[in-house]
Amino acid sequence: MQNSPIGLMDSGVGGLTVLKKVQRLLPTEDTVFLGDQARLPYGPRTVAEVTKFTRQIARFLQREAHIKMLVIACNTATAAALTTMQKELDIPVVGVIAPGARAATQVTRNHRIGVIATTGTVKSDQYRQTILAKDNRNTVVSVACQDLVTLVEANDLTSDHAKQVVATDLAPLLDQDIDTLVMGCTHFPLLRPLIQEVMGDQVTLVDPGTATANMVTSLLDYWNLANPKTGSSATYYTTGNAADFNNLANHWLDQTPVQAMHLPLSELTTTLEVNDK
Amino acid sequence: MQNSPIGLMDSGVGGLTVLKKVQRLLPTEDTVFLGDQARLPYGPRTVAEVTKFTRQIARFLQREAHIKMLVIACNTATAAALTTMQKELDIPVVGVIAPGARAATQVTRNHRIGVIATTGTVKSDQYRQTILAKDNRNTVVSVACQDLVTLVEANDLTSDHAKQVVATDLAPLLDQDIDTLVMGCTHFPLLRPLIQEVMGDQVTLVDPGTATANMVTSLLDYWNLANPKTGSSATYYTTGNAADFNNLANHWLDQTPVQAMHLPLSELTTTLEVNDK
Known part of the structure; x- marks a missing residue:
């Protein structure tokens, strides 16, 4: 074995x-x-x-x-x-969800954590539940970003179009005062530079991988x-x-x-x- | 549960x-x-x-x-x-041995790893076996340092006597070209500064904890x-x-x-x- x-x-x-x-x-x-x-x-x-x-x-x-x-x-x-x-x-x-949730709870300082994921993952509510189960002081804001999967599978990681899609999809997270963002889809770390740029340096990106x-x-x-x-x-x-x-x-x-x-x-x-x- | x-x-x-x-x-x-x-x-x-x-x-x-x-x-x-x-x-x-052995194999670059431990741990040969099982290019040099347990239990972590005991016990490791040293007894991290001083900065100390x-x-x-x-x-x-x-x-x-x-x-x-x- x-x-x-x-x-x-x-x-x-x-x-x-x-x-x-x-x-x-x-x-x-x-x-x-x-x-x-x-x-x-x-x-x-x-x-x-x-x-x-x-x-x-x-x-x-x-x-x-x-x-x-x-x-x-x-x-x-x-x-x-x-x-x-x-x-x-x-x-x-x-x-990948339990390790990703754990990493997020270890990173956050203000207990406000964002999660970007596919429609299915967001609908399952598992990141939120798992993060809360580890520390119920946390607040989790989840946003479905299905378009980002399409970008990655098309190897479109740096174009103006990609930047635009990332900015649009992440917009709902910008006024949420999160200090941690879980890239809750294994495609998303390929877009890390664009995601970091939109979120700003004060947000720590967590790669559950x-x-x-x-x-x-x-x-x-x-x-x-x-x-x-x-x-x-x-x-x-x-x-x-x-x-x-x-x-x-x-x-x-x-x-x-x-x-x-x-x-x-x-x-x-x-x-x-x-x-x- | x-x-x-x-x-x-x-x-x-x-x-x-x-x-x-x-x-x-x-x-x-x-x-x-x-x-x-x-x-x-x-x-x-x-x-x-x-x-x-x-x-x-x-x-x-x-x-x-x-x-x-x-x-x-x-x-x-x-x-x-x-x-x-x-x-x-x-x-x-x-x-603590499997995690400690794993950490050592991830740290070493020249595949020469030292282990300091109690007489019982050294006699068991488990650190050497576990480290080799993870990567058989490694060479492991084990030294029993029972005296260091006594120092720690007496809270004698910084005295001249403590320095002398650490220097004497670690002497056999100095000409072994190791780049990694596992502190294979949970007492030893309390003596980390003395151990690091004797081994030199080129040796990375691994705390299995x-x-x-x-x-x-x-x-x-x-x-x-x-x-x-x-x-x-x-x-x-x-x-x-x-x-x-x-x-x-x-x-x-x-x-x-x-x-x-x-x-x-x-x-x-x-x-x-x-x-x-």
């Missing part, structure tokens, strides 16, 4: 921001990443649908890669499916699941266009060129039908 | 260095600390004896304080008893065990002299005056006899 890879999944390429932190903290761990670009965005979908997709991906990663741990590197899928997956799978399953990578490390060590070897391998799947995925991944990961494999959706749905009886 | 305290134990007062990190990271958690000063040092004792003491303390903390998690804030007891306690107790049990507090946070969040309230309480027991304990604790914790309760050893040993049939 120690030699098995860690699996990470996302609706698209945003989860690569979490993968990057995991790879940096755990340089001897093999990883396998699946971006479900053929079906993104997950944000506007129902809980039942996102849970079904997450289950399909988890089963594929267990069947094909024998993963020892699953990281749901997607806030929408964490909100919808983490509890279900923790019950259904026989491996540890880590989401960093805290999630710390949790992954703690859990691996707690269960003695860390890989006792040198070096690592990384495997990438996308249900979308592999060339597009590679372009984005190579741009962001700053390391060995990524060569993603295209995974037809039928590979995921077949798995479900076979196992779901 | 969420409202229950986190239990921490040590052979003496060294574990307070871990408690301090836990309190800082988790300001809404109640804690209960037990220092077994009547029977310190644990370092030269047998594995069987340290395991017996650890079991007695764990049972007391479960019975009297209903702790939701046990932190073995003592490297000797972690080396001797962590695995046994994880099997025997129905709550999560966290030791920091990494342990991070693991505690991750596990609380993973199992949804974090306490959803504001404020915290802290309870202190010592099997030794309460006034001495309070002196040391107040000197180090920099917060509300500590009022430890003296716990007669019979309270621990009786528990064992009752439950152990």
